[in-house]
Amino acid sequence: MSTPCQSNDVLAQVADIPAVDRLLKQAEIAALIEQHGHQLVTQQLRQMLNQLRQLALAQQLPLAQLEPAALVERFSAQLSAHVQPKLRSMINLTGTVLHTNLGRALLPDEAIQSVVTALKTPSNLEFDIRTGKRGDRDDLVEALICELTGAEAATVVNNNAAAVLLMLGTMATDKEVIVSRGELVEIGGAFRIPDIMKRAGAQLVEVGTTNRTHAHDYEDAITENTSMLMKVHCSNYAVMGFTKEVSLQEMVQIGRQHGIPTTVDLGSGTLVNLAQWGLPDEPTVRQTIEAGADVVTFSGDKLLGGPQAGIIVGRKDYIQAIKKNPLKRALRVGKLTLAALEPVLALYRSPERLAERLTTLRLLTRPQHEMKQQADVLLPCLQQQVGADYQVEAEPMLSQIGSGAMPIDVLPSYGLTVRYVGSGRAGSAIMKIEQWLRGLARPVIGRIHHDTLYLDLRCLSADDLAYLQALWSDSLA
Numbered sequence: 001m002s003t004p005c006q007s008n009d010v011l012a013q014v015a016d017i018p019a020v021d022r023l024l025k026q027a028e029i030a031a032l033i034e035q036h037g038h039q040l041v042t043q044q045l046r047q048m049l050n051q052l053r054q055l056a057l058a059q060q061l062p063l064a065q066l067e068p069a070a071l072v073e074r075f076s077a078q079l080s081a082h083v084q085p086k087l088r089s090m091i092n093l094t095g096t097v098l099h100t101n102l103g104r105a106l107l108p109d110e111a112i113q114s115v116v117t118a119l120k121t122p123s124n125l126e127f128d129i130r131t132g133k134r135g136d137r138d139d140l141v142e143a144l145i146c147e148l149t150g151a152e153a154a155t156v157v158n159n160n161a162a163a164v165l166l167m168l169g170t171m172a173t174d175k176e177v178i179v180s181r182g183e184l185v186e187i188g189g190a191f192r193i194p195d196i197m198k199r200a201g202a203q204l205v206e207v208g209t210t211n212r213t214h215a216h217d218y219e220d221a222i223t224e225n226t227s228m229l230m231k232v233h234c235s236n237y238a239v240m241g242f243t244k245e246v247s248l249q250e251m252v253q254i255g256r257q258h259g260i261p262t263t264v265d266l267g268s269g270t271l272v273n274l275a276q277w278g279l280p281d282e283p284t285v286r287q288t289i290e291a292g293a294d295v296v297t298f299s300g301d302k303l304l305g306g307p308q309a310g311i312i313v314g315r316k317d318y319i320q321a322i323k324k325n326p327l328k329r330a331l332r333v334g335k336l337t338l339a340a341l342e343p344v345l346a347l348y349r350s351p352e353r354l355a356e357r358l359t360t361l362r363l364l365t366r367p368q369h370e371m372k373q374q375a376d377v378l379l380p381c382l383q384q385q386v387g388a389d390y391q392v393e394a395e396p397m398l399s400q401i402g403s404g405a406m407p408i409d410v411l412p413s414y415g416l417t418v419r420y421v422g423s424g425r426a427g428s429a430i431m432k433i434e435q436w437l438r439g440l441a442r443p444v445i446g447r448i449h450h451d452t453l454y455l456d457l458r459c460l461s462a463d464d465l466a467y468l469q470a471l472w473s474d475s476l477a
C-alpha cells in the first residue's frame, strides 16, 4: 500500500519511525492485544514498522503518516486483513449453479447437520457396531449407492479424477485403453484423459476422429494387450454437426465379444432422470449400469448435489480389486465427506420430494417469478448504491448448470443488469462496479458480457437477499 505523496508533504526519515515498545503502550494497541494476544500483535507491528522503514528509505513516506492516530488506523486495518479467514462466504450471482471455482454443490440441511455431528462426536467410521470389530468406511454408503444405481458394488474416493485414476491404475496398468478421439476430455483444473492415463501407467489408444467414431474403429484397435474400452462423457463441450458416436450398448457388445470390460467416466453422474423437472436429459448411473458398463465413475458434487467425492460403481470383482489397490488408501475420503454423502444419497429414496429437498435441484428448478420478485426488491437498493451514472434493470436472463454438466443447455432465469450511462468508457466503468461488489464483506460475483454486468439471482437465497438489503439500506442512511 504505497501512498502517493504530494510535493508539499514533508517526508519522514527512518529515524522518525517510532519503536515497537512505544506503540505497544498506546490504548488502542492494548485493546488489540486483548483481542489477539501479545505475540501476534508485536509480530504484526514489527512487520508494519519494517514496511514503513522501506517506504522512508525510498522517500515515499509523508511524515503525517507517522502521527499516532494514522499509525493506529494503518495497523488495525493491517491486522484485521491478516486475521481475516481466507475461505470466505460469497454470493454467487454468476448464473452458474455448479460453479467449480465457487465450491460447486451447496448441501441440504440434512447433510449439514450430519457433518456437524461427525465433527463433534466419535462415529462408527471404521467400526462395525454389530460385531464390535473393525469395519470398512465404504460400508457406510455402499449398499445405498447400489440401491440407487443398480450396481453390484461401490466405493468412494476423494473426487472423480481420483476415481478415474484408481480405476485405470487397477484395471489398465501396462495395458491399452481404447478411447474415442471425440471423448479426450479436458476438465478445468488440469484433468485431461491422456494425462491421467499416463499417470495410471496405462497406454491410451485413440480411435476414430474428433467428430466421428465407428464400431469398427474400436474392433480394429483391440489387441492381446487391451484392458478395456472406455467411454468418457463429454461434460463440458458438445460435438455437433456431422457426428457419429458409438453407443455404450454397442461398445459393451464389442467388449463382451472379445472378453474385455467397458468402463464409463460419466462425469456428473446423475441418479435420477432430470427431464421430469424440465431439465436437459443426462444419462443416469442406473441407465449406464443397465446398458452393461462394467465400471462407472462419477462426481459427488456435480449434479448429484453432494460433497466433493468420486464414486466408483460396477461389477463386484472389479470393485473388489479397486478397493485392494494401495492407491485406494491414498485417495480415500474422510469422515466429513461420508457424513455429508449419506444423507444426500438418502434423499434420492424419495424422488418425488427431491426438487424441494436437494439444494442443487431446487436451484436448478427455481421458478422464474421467484427470481423476478427478488430482482424487483433489490433493484432500487442497487440503483441507489451505484448512482446515476449507471442504469440498473431487472431482466430475464439465462443460467447455466455448470461444472461441465450439459454445457450447451441454459435455464430461463431472472436477474439485474448494470449498464454504464455516464460519459466515460463503459468497459472500465463496469469493471469498477464488479470490483466494488467483489470487495464487499461477502463478495458478490456476477458476470460481465459486452460491457454489461449480469447479476443472475437464481442462486440468491432469502438470507443473501436480506443481507444485501440490510447492507445497502444501512449505507444509505
Ligand SMILES: *Cc1c(COP(=O)(O)O)cnc(C)c1O
Binding pocket: 159, 160, 161, 162, 164, 185, 187, 191, 232, 233, 234, 235, 236, 265, 266, 267, 268, 298, 299, 300, 309, 310, 403, 404
Ligand atoms: C468433472 C469431471 C471429471 C473430474 O471430476 P472431479 O470430481 O472434479 O474430480 C472427470 N471426468 C469427467 C467426464 C468430468 O465431467
